[in-house]
């Protein structure tokens with residue numbers, strides 16, 4: 001009932017804390033004990049002070065006893081805090097691990113359009129910074145925050161018990177301090193949300209700026225010319241200024257008033273002393289305890305603004321945690337041989353329709369070449385066929401079953417895709433090649449490398465397959481990355497393979513050789529080749545020409561040469577380039 005009334009971020013916070021309730025409960029108990037132990041040295045000092053004032057004889061034995069007691073309570077306090085911190089860290093790291101596992105698992109199932117709408121800077125902020133903030137808060141602030149509340153509470157109770165008038169004098173200013181604190185922090189939750197949003201946008205722009213720094217250098221441009229970065233920096237600065245102006249006045253009064261209660265304790269104490277109500281040692285104790293009694297409120301205040309940030313982070317986590325993962329682990333029986341078919345498919349990115357009513361069939365064990373002008377929708381078709389994008393209209397079918405009915409596992413075992421900009425992970429070449437299929441023979445590896453035209457690359461590397469590749473394959477050229485990505489896809493041994501401009505690295509002869517080798521070594525594969533040219537397309541079972549998101553024409557090489565002007569022009573231009581290269585080769589000889 002109570003939980004249902006709480007906002008979703010708070011519910012999530014409770015769920016996370018509940019998972020570690022055993023550790024956290026002990027953290028609370030030990031922190032309370034440590035806070036009580038913190039009061040004890042003052043009581044010991046009070047005893048000594050009273051004895052001195054009352055001219056009591058202080059024997060060496062008595063003093064040693066007090067010193068040992070003092071050392072004992074300090075040690076006890078240290079032990080309580082140590083164990084409390086240990087437990088709070090255990091709880092925090094368990095929450096961090098559990099949460100990060102959940103988030104990366106969810107992200108693995110996120111659709112491509114969702115990922116494109118959520119820039120990597122924003123996701124990084126959530127998965128790294130927001131989760132880390134929760135971890136820091138739980139690890140440190142369960143102890144420190146609790147101590148900041150319990151210590152003044154214990155001291156106040158003791159002071160009231162000791163002499164209620166001194167207790168009142170120590171706390172009389174507390175309501176004013178709290179009012180000022182609340183007034184200062186009013187509406188801060190919204191401000192923090194906008195600050196964090198701004199920080200995430202700035203983060204994204206910085207990532208983009210750093211990634212493209214080489215381009216900026218080429219054009220001799222600096223951050224002033226990078227409009228996005230400039231405007232986000234300006235927004236960030238403006239937000240900080242607004243927050244600072246809002247907070248600075250109240251915050252200064254708040255911090256000054258935290259130790260102003262001595263101004264009340266002292267006069268009240270003196271009056272009580274004059275009337276013989278309290279002893280001088282009682283005033284000393286009230287000042288010792290009372291002077292610092294409100295200072296922990298500073299910590300509470302800082303914590304409450306940190307809590308605002310943590311809750312804002314939780315709100316950012318929620319859309320990721322709400323992503324649906326496919327629980328569909330069943331493997332459907334598909335009737336062989338398997339064809340892949342787009343039936344009247346249309347697709348839009350946000351509002352822009354880029355594919356209109358496209359129907360294509362990839363027959364089993366055939367090669368289809370897809371050509372068309374830039375922006376005609378070829379890559380989008382590739383992603384629809386690979387199940388990475390979902391059509392707005394129409395169906396993608398494999399062996400007469402909708403692709404969406406297949407589990408991710410079955411889909412990825414059936415359809416392989418090599419994109420224009422393949423990604424290589426940090427690790428060895430072999431790790432990258434066997435990334436999706438660890439169970440490969442030496443023979444399979446050799447064949448894949450040979451067909452992908454990557455043999456000479458591997459042979460030229462000092463450590464061959466064991467050569468380390470940097471994150472994103474930075475040490476490799478684009479063409480080298482593409483060859484390795486093709487070999488990786490071939491090793492996955494999918495029945496259907498889609499190559500999206502994957503042979504951009506190759507000259508016309510290499511490209512032809514590649515197509516021939518694919519046919520020879522993988523005769524049963526159904527292959528879709530997306531290309532900017534038709535080198536090697538002569539032997540393809542079908543060639544599809546795309547134009548403005550629609551299929552313009554389908555046919556074989558000779559048919560299209562006879563009737564399609566786009567194909568004729570492309571072919572003629574290629575022939576001229578071929579003649580050129582043959583002439584230049586002869587010239588060299």
Ligand SMILES: Nc1ncnc2c1ncn2[C@@H]1O[C@H](COP(=O)(O)OP(=O)(O)OP(=O)(O)O)[C@@H](O)[C@H]1O
Pocket residue numbers: 116349350352354372373374375376377378379380381
């Ligand atoms: N993520 C995206 N968000 C919005 N629009 C997109 C996105 N990706 C592609 N588009 C648009 O969709 C259209 C088709 O793009 P697509 O990449 O499929 O074409 P293409 O034929 O593969 O182009 P190219 O040959 O230059 O690679 C283009 O107008 C492009 O601007």
